[in-house]
Amino acid sequence: MFSTIFGSRTTEPSPSPATDARYDEPPSLSASTAPRTVARRGHAARYITADEAKQIDAELMGPHGAFSLDQLMELAGLSIAQCVSELYPLGPPLPLDANGIKQKRTNERVLLCCGPGNQGGDGLVAARHLTQFGYAASIFYPKESKGEIFKRLKKQCENLELPLIAPAPLASSSFPMAPDAQANAFKRALTQADVVVDCVFGFSFHGPPRAPFDFVLKAFKATDRPILSVDIPSGWDVEKGNVDGEGFTADALISLTAPKLGVKEYAEEGRTHWLGGRFVPFAMVKERGLNLPSFPGSMQCVDITMSAPEQ
Template sequence: MLEPLYTAAEMREAEEAYPGYPETADELMERAGTAVALETMRAFPRARTFGVVCGGGSNGGDGRIAARVLREAGHVAEETDDPEGYDVVVDALFGTGFRGAPRAEAAGVIERINACGAPVVAVDLPSGVNATTGEVEGVAVEASLTVTFHGRKVGLVVAPGRFHAGRVVVAEIGLEPRETRAHRATDALLRAVPRRAPRDSKYTAGTVLVVGGSPGMTGAAVLTAMGALRADAGYVTLAVPRASLQVVESLALEPVKRAFDWETAADTIVADAGRAGAVALGPGLGREPAAQALVGELLLRLDGPVVVDADALFGLEPFARDAPTVLTPHAGELARLLDVDAAWVSAHRLEAAERCAERYAAVVLLKGADTVVQAPGAGPVVCDLGPPSLATAGSGDVLTGVIAAFLAKGLDAPEAAAAAAVAHGIAAASVPEQAGLLASDVAAALPGALS
C-alpha cells in the first residue's frame, strides 16, 4: 500500500548490499547508464543528437555509459559542458550525494542547461535537488524526464524538488528492496478503508460531527459534511452558529443540522460528539475570540478523534489529547503554527511537517501537490496523486470531511489522513473537465474513487 522513498543514505546502503560490492559497482553503473539511454530514446524517438553533461562522480559515469549506448544505437552523443544545439540534453552532473547549493561553475552549467531550449533527461534526479529532502538551495535543472534507479528518491516526490523532475521513470538495476523511513501513498491504501457490510446501519457505517459554518462561511462546513457523506460515512451532523442555521438548511439536505449559541456552544457540541465517531472542527468557524476559545475548550473536552482544520488552526496553541488528532494546514497555516515564514515551510516541507507533529503531538497533513502526512516519531507519507486542479477554494474542506469519515470508520489517524489524501486526489483526477474544477465536483466524485 506504500511505495518506499529512498534517501541518499538508504540508496547507498542498497548499493553496498549488492553481492560483491564495491568490485561489482561497474555492473550497477552499466545497467543504470543503459537504462538512461533506452528511456531517453523511448521518450524522444525523433531525436538524433544528444549532449551529455557529466560530473565527476558515479552519476557522471552513468551519463558516459548512456552516451556510449546512444552512439551504439546510431545517434550522435557527446559529453559536453555546452548544451546548446542538441535535440536532447542528458543531465548527469550531480547524483544522490549532492547537498546544498551548487558552486558557481556548476551553477553556470545548470543555468545553461535550463536555457538551452531542448528537453532535458535527468540521471537519477535533477542536478541541484537534494535527494533526501527535495530541498533546492540554489539553481537546479528543470528536467522533462527523470530516470531514477531502483526506487523513487524522496527529492523526486517532495516539493520543490518534485517540480524539477518532470515525468519520473524507475529503472531496476538489480538491487534488493530495503526498508525506508519515508513512503509514497498509492491507491492500494484505499483497500484499508472499511466498506459498509450487510449488517451495518447508518450509525455503524461511520458517524461524523462537523463544527463550523459561521455566517458568510457556511459553504466550508457544508462541503466538509458532504465530503464525509460522499466518503461513505453513514450519518453526519452539521453544527453551526444559530445565525447560520437557515442558510445551511437550504444548502445541504442529507446532514442533520444542529444550531449552537456561542455562550453554550461547548456543552452542545460535546453532547453531540458523544454519538459521533469523529469530529471535524473548524471549517468556516471564524477567527473571533469566541471561536478560538471554543476550539481550545473542545480539544480539552472531546474524547474521540478530531480533525482540526481551517479557522480552528488560527491561534492554536499546543494541547494535550489522548485521542487521535489530525491537523490539516496548508503552508501558510503551518507557518503560523510554527511561528516561521511561509516561504520557509514551502522550501523545507518535510522538516516543517515533522516539527509541527512533534510540537502538537498530533498527525499533521501538510497540504500541497505533495501532501505530506507526518505522525510524531514516524517517517513521512507523501501523497502526490492529486492534479493541479485541486488548487481551488473549498477542496481542503472536502478533504477534512473525508479524513473525519475514515477516522469514524476506525482507521488510525496516520492511515486515515493518508487514505483520505489518496481518495481526494483520485476523485479530483477522475473529473473529466479539469479546468474550472469545483470542490463540490471532487465531493461528487468520491464514491467512484472509493470504488
C-alpha cells in the first residue's frame, strides 16, 4: 500500500504592491508584527538571464558573498517549504477513525520530485523542513548526486524516516527498485499525493529531458494534482519559457533569488508566483538592479503574483 510510502506520522490586510524598491536596508522591525501572509503582490522584480543567475550564485559563494553551497541550499529549501505551507496549509489533526486508524489531514501528503543537481538538493532540504512542519513528505529521487553534500542531505532525510523512492543500487533507500519499476512507483506516488513539488531541473538545464525524468515530466502534464515548481517548470527554457508549448504548466511557482526570464510570460498571466531565497545582500540587489521586494516579518518567501490581465 502506498500509504506506507507517505508514512503515518502523528507527528490580513488587503495586499498592496511594495512601494520601496530600493532594498538597500533591512525592513523595519515593525514588519515582524505583520501577518504571515502579507504579500507584495504585483511587485515588479527584474527578470534575469541564465548567465546572470550563474553570476549571482558565483558572487554569493565567492570571497565577498562568503556563503557556502550548503547554506544556500538550506535557505532555498526552507523558503520552498514555507511556500508550500502558505499555499497548501496543513489541515488540523483529525481523530482516529472507527478502526483506530489515523485519518489523513488536508494537504498532508507532499511528493517532492528531486533531480540530480542543486535543484534536487533544495528539494531534499524542503522535504526535511516539511516533515518537521508536520507534513507527510515523500521523495522521488531516481538519479542521485554523488557529491558529499547530497549524501549528507539524503542522510538527514533518512534520519527522519522520510520515505525515499530511489534506484536499486542504493541499499539505504527506503524503496530501492530497478529502473524499469521506477515509472510505476512514481505514478503510484503521484496519485496518492495532495501536493507535488517540482525540484527536477534548475536554470542550468538544457536540451530535452532524458530518462528517468522524461516520464516524470509527461506525468506532470497529465496529472490533476497541484504542482509547485521551483525556479522554473522543469523542461522549460530558462530564458524562452515553454518554447514549443509541449511542457507542463505549474499551478504555482516559487522563483529563487530572482525570477528568471523564462517565467515572465507565466507571471504576467497572473499565475501564482512567489519569490524565495532571502539571502541576497542588499548591496548586490542595488548594484544589479534586481528590484527585489521586502519580505514580511521572518518569512523566507513572499507573494509577488501579478494581477491577471483584463479579458
